[in-house]
């Protein structure tokens with residue numbers, strides 16, 4: 371039933387709680403942490419992911435990603451760490467693509483040794499490179515597409531095929547695309563993770579995460595999740611449900627703005643390179659067209675060497691510097707100094723992150739105003 375509905379209908383209606391008492395238009399909020407005891411199996415408790423608001427929002431998440439079931443977490447990293455740990459034990463191995471979200475690579479490099487979990491970062495994000503790193507004890511292949519900050523695209527179908535061939539679980543961090551632009555389960559990927567802090571929340575005021583998969587996989591992740599204790603407060607669950615109602619129209623507006631801004635930057639003489647999967651000159655443009663419904667609101671670009679990127683950022687008036695992304699407001703950052711600042715210079719060069727690379731999270735403002743802001747900042751700093 372959910373699958374046949376369009377994205378905006380799912381965003382608005384699936385997983386609503388009916389206000390039976392007053393017939394209000396929005397879902398009632400149930401903040402109880404204590405419910406009448408019925409029997410051991412059905413006891414409700416927020417850390418068991420089974421309060422009315424948690425269950426309702428999980429239905430919306432599952433519908434959005436064409437999965438069977440879902441869990442809502444207190445952060446994107448809670449969703450990432452719990453999902454990975456649910457499928458890995460001591461002596462087992464996970465293959466990551468390169469260019470992962472910093473928090474995810476830190477999880478592996480700083481924590482996995484303690485649990486005896488082995489990991490390898492493939493040399494890039496191509497299915498063949500992931501294939502090269504698969505070992506006897508590999509249990510999970512983990513990807514992120516489009517990637518941060520260079521918007522690289524990984525072939526979902528090829529990765530799903532690889533995972534089936536080796537009987538391992540395929541996982542994706544689908545945060546950058548959002549469920550509006552990409553539904554990896556349709557291509558055979560097993561487990562889909564989002565930092566709901568980003569496009570799902572969309573207003574830079576919610577920290578949350580989610581994982582969507584089959585009933586069986588979600589049950590397995592749940593068994594770990596209730597022990598790790600990373601569930602989301604019902605109040606924030608309620609806010610997140612409200613935010614998702616407008617996710618379809620927000621993200622489509624961001625897609626449109628990003629396309630126009632990518633074209634503007636691409637033709638600007640003071641811009642040396644633009645990374646956006648919607649541009650024909652993007653190395654994976656065709657692949658992106660095959661597996662994405664929209665190219666997303668994230669893009670990156672490099673200014674000509676003589677422009678100081680920090681000065682350019684300071685000269686912007688409308689577009690604000692910010693670490694996070696995916697809000698309705700446009701924001702920009704210098705990955706070399708922020709999100710990827712902990713990497714060595716060598717590490718950054720290896721990932722293709724130049725010192726003057728700017729990552730742009732495109733908002734829903736009028737695109738003419740955004741173009742004007744970029745233009746005046748370039749003119750003042752060139």
Ligand SMILES: *Cc1c(COP(=O)(O)O)cnc(C)c1O
Pocket residue numbers: 445446447448471473514518543545546565566567568577578579
């Ligand atoms: C922000 C982000 C995360 C982590 O999410 P939190 O909600 O900050 O814990 C994971 N993956 C990607 C791609 C992100 O952008």
